[in-house]
Amino acid sequence: MELYNLKHPDQTVSFSQAVRQGLGRDRGLFFPSSLPRLDNVDALLAMPFVDRSIAILNAWLGEELGEETVAALVRDAFTFEAPLAQVCDRQYCLELFHGPTLAFKDFGARFLARVLSHLAGDEPLTILTATSGDTGAAVADAFFGLDNIQVVILYPEARISPLQEKMFCTLGGNIRTMAVAGSFDDCQALVKQAFEDEPLKQAIGLNSANSINIARLLAQICYYFEALAQLPAERREQAVIAVPSGNFGNLTAGLLAKAMGLPVKRFIAATNSNDTVPRYLASGQWQVQPTVATRSNAMDVSAPNNWPRVEALCQAKGWSLSQLEGMAVSEAECETQLIALYKGDYLSEPHAAVASRALSRSLNEEECGIFLGTAHPAKFKESVDELLQLDLPLPPALASAAQKPLLSESLPASFKALRARLV
Numbered sequence: 201m202e203l204y205n206l207k208h209p210d211q212t213v214s215f216s217q218a219v220r221q222g223l224g225r226d227r228g229l230f231f232p233s234s235l236p237r238l239d240n241v242d243a244l245l246a247m248p249f250v251d252r253s254i255a256i257l258n259a260w261l262g263e264e265l266g267e268e269t270v271a272a273l274v275r276d277a278f279t280f281e282a283p284l285a286q287v288c289d290r291q292y293c294l295e296l297f298h299g300p301t302l303a304f305k306d307f308g309a310r311f312l313a314r315v316l317s318h319l320a321g322d323e324p325l326t327i328l329t330a331t332s333g334d335t336g337a338a339v340a341d342a343f344f345g346l347d348n349i350q351v352v353i354l355y356p357e358a359r360i361s362p363l364q365e366k367m368f369c370t371l372g373g374n375i376r377t378m379a380v381a382g383s384f385d386d387c388q389a390l391v392k393q394a395f396e397d398e399p400l401k402q403a404i405g406l407n408s409a410n411s412i413n414i415a416r417l418l419a420q421i422c423y424y425f426e427a428l429a430q431l432p433a434e435r436r437e438q439a440v441i442a443v444p445s446g447n448f449g450n451l452t453a454g455l456l457a458k459a460m461g462l463p464v465k466r467f468i469a470a471t472n473s474n475d476t477v478p479r480y481l482a483s484g485q486w487q488v489q490p491t492v493a494t495r496s497n498a499m500d501v502s503a504p505n506n507w508p509r510v511e512a513l514c515q516a517k518g519w520s521l522s523q524l525e526g527m528a529v530s531e532a533e534c535e536t537q538l539i540a541l542y543k544g545d546y547l548s549e550p551h552a553a554v555a556s557r558a559l560s561r562s563l564n565e566e567e568c569g570i571f572l573g574t575a576h577p578a579k580f581k582e583s584v585d586e587l588l589q590l591d592l593p594l595p596p597a598l599a600s601a602a603q604k605p606l607l608s609e610s611l612p613a614s615f616k617a618l619r620a621r622l623v
C-alpha cells in the first residue's frame with residue numbers, strides 16, 4: 201500500500217512506514233495513493249463481522265503485510281461486537297461501545313497497537329496522544345504494559361467527563377497522563393509540534409496513536425460495513441449515516457468505506473457548537489473559532505485534524521463536498537433529543553444524541569438513518585443522570601476505575617514545557 205503526504209505529495213511511503221512515522225514532513229497527513237474497490241459487497245455483507253473485517257483490511261494491507269498476518273491482527277483486535285439497535289421507526293444506533301474502554305476508539309486503537317508491535321519489534325517507542333475524552337482510554341488500554349512503549353496522553357484539564365478521566369489517568373506503569381491548561385486543540389497542536397522536532401523524535405522514538413496515524417482509520421472502516429450488514433436488506437439503499445464528529449477521523453473512515461463500495465446514500469457530519477466544518481460547508485470559509493465546552497466534550501474540537509483527508513478523498517472520487525451534509529446541533533437540541541430517545545425507551549448519551557438529532561432534522565420520508573453510538577452512556581453519568589433523572593449503574597470497567605486515584609501531572613499549554621517532560 202502506498203501513501204503520500206497531503207502537504208508534500210512527493211513524499212510517498214509504504215503502510216509500514218506511515219504507521220511508524222505517524223505524520224509526514226511539515227505535519228502533513230498520509231493518505232492512500234489509490235483506493236481499493238470491493239466488487240462483492242453483497243457477499244461481504246453476508247459474512248460474520250471478523251471475517252468480513254479481515255477481507256476489508258486485506259484489500260488495503262494484504263499485499264504488504266501478508267494476508268495471514270492481517271487476519272491474525274484483526275482477530276486479536278476485534279474481540280467485541282457492534283450491535284445495531286433500532287431506536288425508533290426510522291433510526292438505528294450502531295453501538296460501538298462494547299469494547300474494553302466503552303467507546304468506538306477501541307477498534308482503531310487496538311488494531312494500531314497490534315500493527316505497531318508487529319512492525320516495531322523491540323525498538324523503544326513513545327506514543328504521544330491528544331484526547332478530548334475517548335481516545336485516551338482506548339490508547340492507554342491498548343498499549344498498557346507493552347514492553348519498550350511509553351505512552352504520554354495530553355488532555356484538556358477539566359474539559360473531559362470525570363469518568364473518562366478516571367479510565368486512563370489511573371493506570372500508571374507505561375501510561376503517563378498530563379492535564380493541559382487549554383483546549384483539546386492546544387493538546388493536538390502540541391503533539392503535531394513534537395513531530396517537527398527531529399532531535400526529540402529520534403531521542404524518544406516518537407509516534408502518535410491519534411487518528412493522525414492511518415492504521416487507526418483503516419480499522420474504523422470495518423464497522424460501517426457492519427452497520428449495513430445488520431440493517432434489514434430492503435432498507436440499505438435508503439441508509440443515511442450520521443457521524444458525531446470532532447476530529448473527523450470517524451467520518452473519514454466512513455467515506456473510505458463508501459469509496460470501497462459500501463452503498464451509503466449520504467453522510468451527515470454532525471457537530472456540537474464547535475462547528476468549523478458545518479460553517480465551512482455552508483460558506484466556503486474555513487474559520488476556526490475558540491473551542492467551547494459542551495456536554496458532548498469528545499467533540500469539542502475546533503481545528504479537526506482529518507479534514508484535509510476528507511477533502512482529498514472527495515477529490516480522488518470526484519465527489520462534491522456539497523454531497524456531505526454538515527449539521528451543527530445546539531446544546532438545547534442535544535438535551536431534548538437525549539430525553540426524547542429515553543422516552544422512546546433508548547438510553548443514550550450526548551454525542552450520539554447530537555447525531556440522532558441531525559438525522560431527525562435531515563431524513564426524508566423514504567430514508568432511514570443510522571447514528572453512531574460512539575460511547576457508553578455511563579461515561580457521561582453526570583449529564584445522563586441530570587437530564588434523565590436517573591442514577592445510572594456503572595459497568596465494571598468504569599466502576600473499578602472510579603475507585604482509583606488520578607495520577608495526572610499538570611502541564612501548561614507550552615511545547616517547551618512538554619519537551620522538558622519528554623526527554
Ligand SMILES: N[C@@H](CCOP(=O)(O)O)C(=O)O
Nearest residue numbers: 331332333334335410411447
Ligand atoms: N474525540 C477524540 C479526539 C481525538 O481524536 P482522534 O481521532 O485523533 O484520536 C477523543 O475522544 O479523544
